[in-house]
Amino acid sequence: MRGVRHVHVIGAGLAGLAAAVALTVAGRTVTVHEAGPAAGGRCRSYFDRELGCRIDNGNHLLLSGNHATMAYLAQIGAAGSLAGPDCPLFPFVDVASGARWTVAPNRGRIPWWILRPGRRVPGTRVRDYLRLRSLVRLRGDVTVKEALDDGGALYRRLLAPLAIAALNTPAEEGLARLLGRVVAETLMRGGQACLPRVPRVGLSESFVDPAVAFLAAHGGAVRTGRRVTALAQAADSVTALHFADGTVDVADGAVVLAAPPPVAADLIAGLAVPRAFCPIVNVHFRMTADPGPAGFVGVVGGTAEWVFVKPGIVSVTVSAAHHLADLPAEAIAARIWQDVRTALGRSDAMPAVRVIKERRATFAATAAEEARRPGPRTRLRNLALAGDWTATGLPATIEGAVRSGRTAAELLLTS
Numbered sequence: 013m014r015g016v017r018h019v020h021v022i023g024a025g026l027a028g029l030a031a032a033v034a035l036t037v038a039g040r041t042v043t044v045h046e047a048g049p050a051a052g053g054r055c056r057s058y059f060d061r062e063l064g065c066r067i068d069n070g071n072h073l074l075l076s077g078n079h080a081t082m083a084y085l086a087q088i089g090a091a092g093s094l095a096g097p098d099c100p101l102f103p104f105v106d107v108a109s110g111a112r113w114t115v116a117p118n119r120g121r122i123p124w125w126i127l128r129p130g131r132r133v134p135g136t137r138v139r140d141y142l143r144l145r146s147l148v149r150l151r152g153d154v155t156v157k158e159a160l161d162d163g164g165a166l167y168r169r170l171l172a173p174l175a176i177a178a179l180n181t182p183a184e185e186g187l188a189r190l191l192g193r194v195v196a197e198t199l200m201r202g203g204q205a206c207l208p209r210v211p212r213v214g215l216s217e218s219f220v221d222p223a224v225a226f227l228a229a230h231g232g233a234v235r236t237g238r239r240v241t242a243l244a245q246a247a248d249s250v251t252a253l254h255f256a257d258g259t260v261d262v263a264d265g266a267v268v269l270a271a272p273p274p275v276a277a278d279l280i281a282g283l284a285v286p287r288a289f290c291p292i293v294n295v296h297f298r299m300t301a302d303p304g305p306a307g308f309v310g311v312v313g314g315t316a317e318w319v320f321v322k323p324g325i326v327s328v329t330v331s332a333a334h335h336l337a338d339l340p341a342e343a344i345a346a347r348i349w350q351d352v353r354t355a356l357g358r359s360d361a362m363p364a365v366r367v368i369k370e371r372r373a374t375f376a377a378t379a380a381e382e383a384r385r386p387g388p389r390t391r392l393r394n395l396a397l398a399g400d401w402t403a404t405g406l407p408a409t410i411e412g413a414v415r416s417g418r419t420a421a422e423l424l425l426t427s
């Protein structure tokens with residue numbers, strides 16, 4: 013594929029955009045075909061009519077150790093678009109007991125912070141943290157609960173909330189080795205790799221709009237409202253993309269398929285993909301609040317899990333939210349508001365609110381689904397796969413999506 017000049021990317025989520033940017037940097041011309049009305053997939057911002065303001069499609073938290081994402085942002089000229097504290101800080105509140113604590117790793121690789129009671133989780137001992145070393149070496153299909161739950165404070169007050177957020181899967185089913193990879197690339201590399209980062213303005217302003225502009229400036233294009241309905245195939249290659257209103261010939265080019273797993277399975281006969289998904293519920297309150305030192309607070313002991321304070325809006329995330337998915341929005345909002353009041357120390361009435369349930373937010377990070385994640389290579393020589401659901405070794409995250417796109421691009425450029 014080294015001689016290929018034009019590459020078609022199917023899907024303008026972060027995997028597709030990262031592939032498109034990498035291919036563009038390598039001198040190829042790229043056309044991205046996106047089924048939806050806008051680029052960004054699950055990682056985008058939009059105007060919500062009910063709230064009357066722009067919101068993100070769910071809160072997205074990054075860590076400075078997400079190196080592929082940081083490189084992608086630098087390539088599209090958006091490195092300065094993230095915000096966050098200068099030091100690694102993770103404030104927590106237990107809304108049942110009212111207890112508050114802040115986990116504050118030191119910046120360097122030697123984790124002396126675990127020796128300081130004021131920097132670690134209350135009620136934990138130094139030796140509790142040493143168990144994390146075995147987490148990063150795990151190989152089998154042990155779940156998060158099996159690997160980490162000793163009934164102690166470290167699990168309840170830090171590891172379980174982090175695991176559920178990172179895997180979007182209940183700890184009883186979540187695959188510990190996927191969490192181990194996240195921990196190896198962040199906490200184990202020292203606080204410098206754990207600086208929490210969120211978009212200064214919005215997801216689209218950081219991750220999407222600059223990428224679309226970068227592609228356009230280099231002769232590429234993102235075409236929205238362009239759903240690929242089938243791939244025409246010869247013996248060992250894709251020859252054309254079919255759309256409802258016509259066909260695009262790709263005989264001399266290459267294709268990155270960066271659509272969600274069910275779509276990929278429809279387009280490529282016999283492709284094994286993850287089939288189980290987990291929901292995320294986000295609740296957005298139209299209000300102004302003090303962002304505190306980190307801009308977010310982790311919540312235990314209630315229904316809310318992470319409360320993000322942004323200009324004019326407070327947004328709450330609940331991952332692996334099977335227990336909320338079938339409740340009416342009003343009931344969810346009322347429950348979460350109680351936690352927000354405690355977390356932010358407020359006593360006012362509930363402001364305008366919007367509850368967004370994303371039932372298939374990410375694939376379930378279980379052993380069974382992990383076994384179904386395909387690599388980037390397909391039996392078709394000019395087709396590579398990308399997406400957070402491919403075999404990245406990471407759970408479904410921005411970092412995984414970006415890496416998958418770069419890997420797919422690399423495969424096409426080198427094969």
Ligand SMILES: Cc1cc2nc3c(=O)[nH]c(=O)nc-3n(C[C@H](O)[C@H](O)[C@H](O)COP(=O)(O)OP(=O)(O)OC[C@H]3O[C@@H](n4cnc5c(N)ncnc54)[C@H](O)[C@@H]3O)c2cc1C
Pocket residue numbers: 022023024025026027028045046047048051052053054055069070071072073074238239240241270271272275292294370373374398399400401408409410411413
């Ligand atoms: C609510 C929520 C909160 C999250 N929080 C975090 C977080 O805090 N940190 C983090 O790192 N990650 C988080 N994630 C995960 C992150 O958003 C995803 O991992 C990432 O956005 C996935 O990108 P992707 O390109 O693989 O897939 P997608 O974003 O799903 O992109 C696939 C694209 O393909 C398009 N498409 C589908 N079918 C076709 C077709 N036939 N033709 C053309 N295009 C098609 C879709 O419209 C879509 O734009 C969160 C996800 C959600 C939903």
